[in-house]
Amino acid sequence: MVKNTYCVIMAGGVGARFWPKSRKTMPKQFLDILGTGKSFIRSTFERFLPIVPKENFLVVTNQSYKELVLEHLPELTDKQVLCEPIGRNTAPCIAYAAYSLLKQDPDARMIVTPSDHLVLNEPDFQSIINECLEFATAEGALMTVGIQPTRPETGYGYIQKSNNERISRVKCFTEKPNLELAQTFVECGEFFWNSGIFIWSVKAIVEAFQHHLPEHHALFSSILNDYGTEREKTAIEQVFSECKAISIDYGVMEKADNVYVRCGDFGWSDVGTWGSVYQLSEKDKYENAVVAEACYTYSTERTFISLPKGKIAVVNGLKDYIIVDTPDALLICPRSEEQSIKNYIDDVRFENGEKFI
Amino acid sequence: MVKNTYCVIMAGGVGARFWPKSRKTMPKQFLDILGTGKSFIRSTFERFLPIVPKENFLVVTNQSYKELVLEHLPELTDKQVLCEPIGRNTAPCIAYAAYSLLKQDPDARMIVTPSDHLVLNEPDFQSIINECLEFATAEGALMTVGIQPTRPETGYGYIQKSNNERISRVKCFTEKPNLELAQTFVECGEFFWNSGIFIWSVKAIVEAFQHHLPEHHALFSSILNDYGTEREKTAIEQVFSECKAISIDYGVMEKADNVYVRCGDFGWSDVGTWGSVYQLSEKDKYENAVVAEACYTYSTERTFISLPKGKIAVVNGLKDYIIVDTPDALLICPRSEEQSIKNYIDDVRFENGEKFI
Numbered sequence: 001m002v003k004n005t006y007c008v009i010m011a012g013g014v015g016a017r018f019w020p021k022s023r024k025t026m027p028k029q030f031l032d033i034l035g036t037g038k039s040f041i042r043s044t045f046e047r048f049l050p051i052v053p054k055e056n057f058l059v060v061t062n063q064s065y066k067e068l069v070l071e072h073l074p075e076l077t078d079k080q081v082l083c084e085p086i087g088r089n090t091a092p093c094i095a096y097a098a099y100s101l102l103k104q105d106p107d108a109r110m111i112v113t114p115s116d117h118l119v120l121n122e123p124d125f126q127s128i129i130n131e132c133l134e135f136a137t138a139e140g141a142l143m144t145v146g147i148q149p150t151r152p153e154t155g156y157g158y159i160q161k162s163n164n165e166r167i168s169r170v171k172c173f174t175e176k177p178n179l180e181l182a183q184t185f186v187e188c189g190e191f192f193w194n195s196g197i198f199i200w201s202v203k204a205i206v207e208a209f210q211h212h213l214p215e216h217h218a219l220f221s222s223i224l225n226d227y228g229t230e231r232e233k234t235a236i237e238q239v240f241s242e243c244k245a246i247s248i249d250y251g252v253m254e255k256a257d258n259v260y261v262r263c264g265d266f267g268w269s270d271v272g273t274w275g276s277v278y279q280l281s282e283k284d285k286y287e288n289a290v291v292a293e294a295c296y297t298y299s300t301e302r303t304f305i306s307l308p309k310g311k312i313a314v315v316n317g318l319k320d321y322i323i324v325d326t327p328d329a330l331l332i333c334p335r336s337e338e339q340s341i342k343n344y345i346d347d348v349r350f351e352n353g354e355k356f357i
Numbered sequence: 358m359v360k361n362t363y364c365v366i367m368a369g370g371v372g373a374r375f376w377p378k379s380r381k382t383m384p385k386q387f388l389d390i391l392g393t394g395k396s397f398i399r400s401t402f403e404r405f406l407p408i409v410p411k412e413n414f415l416v417v418t419n420q421s422y423k424e425l426v427l428e429h430l431p432e433l434t435d436k437q438v439l440c441e442p443i444g445r446n447t448a449p450c451i452a453y454a455a456y457s458l459l460k461q462d463p464d465a466r467m468i469v470t471p472s473d474h475l476v477l478n479e480p481d482f483q484s485i486i487n488e489c490l491e492f493a494t495a496e497g498a499l500m501t502v503g504i505q506p507t508r509p510e511t512g513y514g515y516i517q518k519s520n521n522e523r524i525s526r527v528k529c530f531t532e533k534p535n536l537e538l539a540q541t542f543v544e545c546g547e548f549f550w551n552s553g554i555f556i557w558s559v560k561a562i563v564e565a566f567q568h569h570l571p572e573h574h575a576l577f578s579s580i581l582n583d584y585g586t587e588r589e590k591t592a593i594e595q596v597f598s599e600c601k602a603i604s605i606d607y608g609v610m611e612k613a614d615n616v617y618v619r620c621g622d623f624g625w626s627d628v629g630t631w632g633s634v635y636q637l638s639e640k641d642k643y644e645n646a647v648v649a650e651a652c653y654t655y656s657t658e659r660t661f662i663s664l665p666k667g668k669i670a671v672v673n674g675l676k677d678y679i680i681v682d683t684p685d686a687l688l689i690c691p692r693s694e695e696q697s698i699k700n701y702i703d704d705v706r707f708e709n710g711e712k713f714i
Contacts, residue, residue, distance in 0.1 A: 020671075296704050298690075298697070307687070312713055314377075314701045316690035317678075325687055330664070332680070332689065333655075333673035340655070344671045347653050356669055 004107050005133060007052040008097040011041055011061040011069060011115035012087050017273050017338075019345050020329035021306065024357050029115040030068050033277055033306075035291040040116040040271070042072050047122055048111065051129055058082055058100070059115070060093045079228065085237045088245040091216060091252065094198075095209055095243075096236065099220040100227045101202045109133055110205065112198040112248075118280065120267025128264045132199040135167050141260045142208060142253065143199040144170065146192025148265040152182035155272055157194035157249065159261050170259045173249055192263045196270075198248070204258070212255045219243050274322045275338050278304040304335070329356050361464050362490060364409040365454040368398055368418040368426060368472035369444050374630050374695075376702050377686035378663065381714050386472040387425050390634055390663075392648040397473040397628070399429050404479055405468065408486055415439055415457070416472070417450045436585065442594045445602040448573060448609065451555075452566055452600075453593065456577040457584045458559045466490055467562065469555040469605075475637065477624025485621045489556040492524050498617045499565060499610065500556040501527065503549025505622040509539035512629055514551035514606065516618050527616045530606055549620045553627070555605070561615070569612045576600050631679045632695050635661035661692070686713050 015028030022028045029041040036043065045057065054075045061069055063083040070076060082096055094112055101108040111129060119125045132143040146159045157175055161168035173194065177185060185191035200208075209217040219239045226235035253259050269276055281289035281304065288297055292307035298316040305323045307313055315323065322338060324331045329348075333340065348356050372385030379385045386398040393400065402414065411432045418426055420440040427433060439453050451469055458465040468486060476482045489500040503516045514532055518525035530551065534542060542548035557565075566574040576596045583592035610616050626633055638646035638661065645654055649664035655673040662680045664670055672680065679695060681688045686705075690697065705713050 294705075294709055296701060296708075298694075298701075311685050311687065312705065312709065313687040314690065314705070315687075316694050316697065316701075318689065321674075323687075323689070325682070327684075328668050330668065330670040330672075330680075330682055330687070332675065333671065337655075337673050340673065344653060344655075344673075348651075348669065348671070351653075352651055352669065 002109070002133075003053065003056075004105055005052050005109045005111070006056045006058065006101055006105070007048045007111045007113065008094065009041065009044055009057065009059045009113055009115045010090065010093055011059050011065065012084055012093060013114075013116065015116065016345055017341055019341055020326045020331050020356070021324055024354065025064075026068075027065070028271075030065070030072060033271065034118065034280060039072050040118075041069065043119075044113060044115050044117070045073050045075075047119055047125065048113070048129075050126055051133075052111065055080075058097050060084060060097050062087065083233070083236075085240045088240055088243060090196075090248040091213060091246045091250075092220075092240060092243050094205070094248050095213075095216050095220045098202055098205045098209070099224060102206055102221075103224050103227045106202065108202040109137055110198075110200055110202050114196045114270070116271065117195070118267070118269045118271050122266075124264065124266040125268075128262055128266065129197075129199065131167070132262050135260065135262070136199045136204070137201060139258070139260070140201065140204045141258050142204060142256055143167075144253065144259065144261045145195045145197040145199075146261045146263040147195050147268045148263060149186050149191065149193050152179060152186045153193065154179055154182050156270065158182075158185050158191045159194050160190050161192065161261050161263065167260050167262045170253070170261050173254045192261065193268075194249070195268060198253075205252075208252045208256050208258075213246070213251045216243055216246075216251070273338050274304060274324065274341075275335055277306075278322070278335065302335070359466070359490075360410065360413075361462055362409050362466045362468070363413045363415065363458055363462070364405045364468045364470065365451065366398065366401055366414065366416045366470055366472045367447065367450055368416050368422065369441055369450060370473065372473065373702055374698055376698055377683045377688050377713070378681055381711065382421075383425075384422070385628075387422070387429060390628065391475065391637060396429050397475075398426065400476075401470060401472050401474070402430050402432075404476055404482065405470070405486075407483055408490075409468065412437070415454050417441060417454050419444065440590070440593075442597045445597055445600060447553075447605040448566075448570060448603045448607075449577075449597060449600050451562070451605050452570075452573050452577045455559055455562050455566070456581060459563055459578075460581050460584045463559065465559040466494055467555075467557055467559050471553045471627070473628065474552070475624070475626045475628050479623075481621065481623040482625075485619055485623065486554075486556065488524070489619050492617065492619070493556045493561070494558060496615070496617070497558065497561045498615050499561060499613055500524075501610065501616065501618045502552045502554040502556075503618045503620040504552050504625045505620060506543050506548065506550050509536060509543045510550065511536055511539050513627065515539075515542050515548045516551050517547050518549065518618050518620065524617050524619045527610070527618050530611045549618065550625075551606070552625055555610075562609075565609045565613050565615075570603070570608045573600055573603075573608070630695050631661060631681065631698075632692055634663075635679070635692065659692070 011029050015022040018028050030039050059069050060082045136143045160171040162171040223235040226232050283289045287302045290305045294312040296314045300315050300318045303318050303321040307325045320335045368386050372379040375385050387396050416426050417439045493500045517528040519528040580592040583589050640646045644659045647662045651669040653671045657672050657675045660675050660678045664682045677692045
């Protein structure tokens with residue numbers, strides 16, 4: 001564990017795809033969707049704790065989630081939670097953390113991670129992150145972590161590597177492909193899932209902003225004196241109101257020439273949909289996955305059932321369904337229709353306002 | 358409204374068929390299953406209030422429901438709730454009320470009614486009851502009310518009348534028939550549904566007990582001095598522990614020769630199952646019946662949905678289902694499987710004990 005290693009957890013997402021369990025006031029990263037006993041953000045924090053001293057974590061989130069972050073990560077101080085006044089995609093989020101660290105510790109090495117993914121094999125994961133930290137420091141590289149694909153997933157971005165080294169220069173980033181392209185990617189062997197995890201020195205990423213997103217560089221470096229002071233809140237509000245929303249992949253990674261990928265296979269999932277939760281869950285002999293104290297199923301197969309604490313259900317005659325119950329909203333829909341959840345939310349909002357959103 | 362007219366509401370049932378909404382601690386008669394804003398027992402009470410002075414109601418129920426009865430019918434005094442120590446079917450229930458009234462008012466005219474049925478046309482109903490009261494008083498008859506059948510229902514008992522008079526002597530009582538027999542009954546025109554409502558003078562029913570259920574007569578008349586005193590509770594416990602469980606139909610009505618039926622058509626239902634609640638409920642253009650603040654249905658037809666207050670649901674892809682949600686138990690089952698609810702309860706009880714029953 002090295003004193004100048006920092007971990008930046010990006011936790012500003014709303015996660016509407018897990019409605020009705022996720023809400024605007026309680027997004028996915030604060031939920032224990034998989035029934036592990038820990039929220040995603042808590043698991044993420046603990047996953048990096050063997051590598052990063054607890055005082056070196058930063059969480060970037062929306063102002064409205066600050067209390068939730070501190071509740072889930074009571075080891076952190078108030079100052080370790082950076083509040084975005086508004087979501088502007090990943091580049092401004094990462095810039096906020098990077099320029100804060102630039103002031104605090106110019107030799108900082110920085111890991112950036114989503115707050116709501118799953119990693120099953122933590123030891124393998126940690127040794128890969130350590131390897132990336134060393135490489136990034138030695139080479140001034142912008143490192144990404146790629147995941148060995150196991151299926152032609154159309155919901156992920158892909159990274160193409162340029163050679164067979166364990167750590168390879170990146171040839172190309174690709175947004176979510178269609179099924180045909182995804183199949184070609186998986187067969188070809190050069191393509192890996194983009195985990196959204198980045199490792200770099202603060203100097204390297206700041207330099208990359210300077211070259212590839214000069215407006216963002218100008219904005220975030222202009223308030224360097226304000227980070228960590230009582231002026232920070234006002235300053236960052238101004239910067240966020242002026243800076244363009246753009247992803248780090250599109251704004252920096254696809255353009256820089258010192259981008260490398262370390263590919264691995266450590267039981268990763270972005271747990272992006274109820275369907276992926278179903279896939280990851282333990283199933284009974286009828287392939288039902290039940291997250292509940294008790295559930296009685298009859299003529300029911302390949303169905304995912306999630307109930308609130310203390311609640312039971314009797315379910316008869318459903319095949320390939322998602323049933324998610326919460327104290328104030330119940331969802332019953334075919335697994336094949338899970339992409340419609342956003343439409344359901346729109347319909348609920350249209351009639352009921354924000355109450356159930 | 359005549360001072361010696363009394364109404365006995367039988368409210369001891371458990372109503373397991375409405376699980377998970379009905380529970381041992383909250384049976385059907387105390388629920389507002391149809392979303393009318395009133396419980397069944399409250400509606401029953403109000404239905405008879407134009408005919409019977411409020412101090413002339415008696416409710417016979419289990420000891421454990423006494424507080425619930427007084428909560429739903431705050432017009433009643435403690436003494437108007439007769440508590441059975443144990444359910445012994447309808448004959449002992451009616452005997453308890455009849456012999457209590459015999460002591461209190463030997464000239465009493467007595468209406469006996471279930472507590473959990475529906476009547477849509479109350480004016481017609483009330484004029485039929487008044488007609489029955491007059492006939493029963495004039496003729497010393499044991500009167501029943503028959504319902505014009507609208508379908509070959511196999512869940513009801515039938516009464517065959519012996520002629521075409523408005524009030525006819527009963528030829529025969531029949532228990533729940535099979536479908537073939539029910540079809541014959543409906544076509545034949547002589548058969549009517551047994552509403553479980555009886556009208557008679559106390560003298561006539563006591564005389565009938567004396568002839569047809571002499572053991573019950575002996576038991577209930579032996580404690581005549583105890584009704585309305587502080588000895589009543591102990592005395593009635595003794596009587597119930599000794600008396601045989603038997604229905605009034607089987608024990609008295611099928612045997613007596615002064616049994617008459619007044620047939621009518623006043624929008625009656627025993628509301629015996631979720632299916633009958635579905636049939637009685639208002640439906641949307643996809644024939645869904647929803648009892649909820651808000652429910653968003655997609656590709657969903659002929660489905661009954663009942664949600665707790667303040668809860669919403671999104672339901673996609675269900676045809677002919679029953680969805681009943683409560684704070685601690687959810688039921689999803691095909692409408693064709695509603696007779697399985699008793700099996701579900703057995704399975705829940707086997708694993709979870711009485712908690713959700």
